[in-house]
Amino acid sequence: MKVLVIGSGPIVIGQAAEFDYAGTQACKSLKEEGHEVVLINSNPATIMTDPGVADALYIEPLNVDFCERVIARERPDALLPTLGGQTGLNLATQLADAGILEKYNLRVLGTPLSAIRKAEDREQFRDLMREIKEPVPESWIITNETELEAVLSVVPYPCIIRPAYTLGGTGGGIADTPEELWETGRKGLKLSMRSQIMVERSLLGWKEVEYEVMRDSIGTCITICNMENFDPMGVHTGDSIVIAPSQTLSDLEYHMLRTASLKIIQALGIEGGCNVQLAVNPESFDYYIIEVNPRVSRSSALASKATGYPIARVAAKIAVGKTLDQIDNQVTGSTKACFEPALDYCVVKVPRWPFDKFATGDRSLFTQMKATGEVMAIDRSFEAAMMKAIRGLEVKQKDLRHAKFQAAEAADLRNSIQKPTDERFWAIAEGLRRGWTVDEINKLSRVDRWFLRKMLNLIKIETRLLEAGESKGVSEDLGTLIQEAFLIGFPSPTIASLLGLNRKDLDQARDAYLKLGKSPAEELSTPSGASFQLSAAYEIERQKVMPVFKMVDTCAGEFESQTPYYYGTFEQEDDAVVRN
């Protein structure tokens, strides 16, 4: 079969390079199945346009006209539109509307376009949710200014404005007053491809949770990963710090939301991957379905890397008719793709914003995505993953200290904690540093107390390091403290600077730490009593935490795995086998 794949085009603000990652994986997957891949993409600076990824490559504008010319020339049998993000989906929809798919007898692979429409058209989606009894927040669909004017006095404020058919929520926002709704609403109508916006009840402060789910053509549904946003509802998930798996949901809540997500993809008839976003009341079992992305998305690229499960690869195979139980789990090499990954680590994603390049840009975050990339860090604890992610951002800050907030007046700091920006995380850290309580900061930011307490753990170590430095190591045992600091994720330059050490002393401190870690197993006194029958060769596996690599294996160590995908951490056993 000859398959036309639509790439994601230029990388723009509101979209990371995730579709390139997914698209490349999918092209390879299709070729693995013996299909011929024709790729059209306007962006040559991608991996998917590298030689060898597709069989035929067209670097052309992504519009109906050029696409038709490619189709006319290549005469592919089928079109796979769900891998190029919103750009690919929109183009496929336009091709269908223009009758081109019919004209060239082009079959749409994967999720049918009708299902995509149902998921993306606010009204159709809400009707479907009502039909399957899944809750959606009260809202108003508006297609022109007259309708917009009519609802100004009706909607509850603050309310959220979401334009339909735009990428990364472009043109969306929050309105506190009718005047703001009028302004943002009009802008949204102009930006929406279909001149359609939705105004809905604000769920500010609710937890935002996502599920990455997959379904095959015979209706088998699985969850790849769920994720909990650090920033509660109100900040676009692309602009939010995201943690996988969810941390503060009980088993009952986790599966209530999982069941809802699977019910939705079943009802939509998705064939491939899908992302479901939910708002969860932090004080009850209430939840609302916020949004469904019926395609491989930014979140699925994240879920893929977070779990090791190749969502795009599997989605492409589902699109050409394979069922989940027929696809191998490449990671273990011995099990099937039809299972749900089990993580034995914590994943933290932090968005990367371009405010260093747009110095005068508005740093406030809301429902329109501003990030242009993201970093993902994996570790055995939230604290360590978070610290790693900060370093990965390649911004000035390498730890929890941020000069601007450390110098800020209390009132300004409060404001910075309350209003989401790209720097809020550091403002929260400063609040904790000043001894503001977790409850106080939770009230201001609505960030779950669990995350705040974890940050407090880091601040406590930071303070102890600082005090140890000031007291020249008298305040407490330096070796133990350094070990604790390493374990919780402090990098050596930060430890050195907090202790007031220079490079040489830092190396010494590090050696002290490593020595402490490597200390030989203590000889145990010979066991007394004749009944003792166990092996005499005892060795205590001390908490000799060492810098090691642990494997991302999709199964929490249950099965032996073939993948060479690791993360660094401080633990007792190294998973990395040295190959010759």
Add this chain to the structure above:
Amino acid sequence: MKRYLILGDGKVIEGNPLGASGETVGEVVFNTGMTGYQEILTDPSYSGQIVLLTYPLIGNYGINDDDFESDRIQPTGLIVREACEIPSNWRASKSIDQLLKERGTVAIQGVDTRAITKHIRSAGVTMGVICDDLDAGRAALNNSKGYGDTDFVYDVTTSTPYKWGREGKESIETPDEAGRVRLVVIDCGLKFNILRRFWKAGCRPIVVPATSTAEEVLALKPDGILLSPGPGDPARLEPVVKTVQQLLGKKPIFGICLGNQILCHAVGGETYKLKFGHRGSNHPVKDLLTGKVTITSQNHGYAVDPASLEGTGAEVTQLNLNDGTVEGIRIKDAMANSIQYHPEAAPGPWDSRPYFKEFVEQMTSVRNG
């Protein structure tokens, strides 16, 4: 203070205390579920076992008053990477450490749980002890009986029959609502959620001790019989198997987990011990009759030997997609079918919930002739 985990093969692992102090012995097993520790801690099928949770951050959402699966802590011990001191969830009423201390359960944290998991994966499950004092721990381990040599079911089963209603346990004398089919549950180590789900599906569950005879069961005029999950080696449960043999064909029979293994033994089949069992919330099971795959919640260390079912009248209906082991059997002529996984979830996915309704429908149709 330090705390130690000693494994049967001599490996000693040092960690930090969690829960009560002292020493506790059990078969060390791992569960890969990322949530559900409260349900796991109160699931009677973990009786006699020390449970290691592979997810490193445990206790985040605390312990609440509603998600208990039985009245006591069932595993003998718990191994975690990091236990959360101050939980965050609207239903949380205490931390996992508080619960373990209250109930006197010895546990350990701060160990490389992945390393231990890999050890069990390659060496198989092993006995182990969690202790504060190495000598005391070793002595306890040496004096303990092996997991396979212990009867756990008679310890976890109910001592007296009871009924299950809207609010939970009711006296056996409580009158029944009209219209509900009567399900007699042979309790080998029940989880509350099995009873909750059957009640929701329109049943009147009547729970009896595992030692009940066939006459006692039939005297309760059941429309159907449930063989519950439970701990231990099914081959040791001869009395229960005898009871089931006498019940076969008389009423519809449904089995869950250990119930699946008991049904296998009742027709003369055999079970065997898995190297490290199936414990987690992500096990794919293929229904051979429909071709459908569902993700299931599992907790078992023994499995049905499919070869042993030949000529018994029982047939394999479901298989585990990971390792091809038996996940369900049925005896068509005897109106009996069973599954190896947990349709009641708690913890785990809800995908198999339809089983409750299906079984109730079967009971209803048999009753109505």
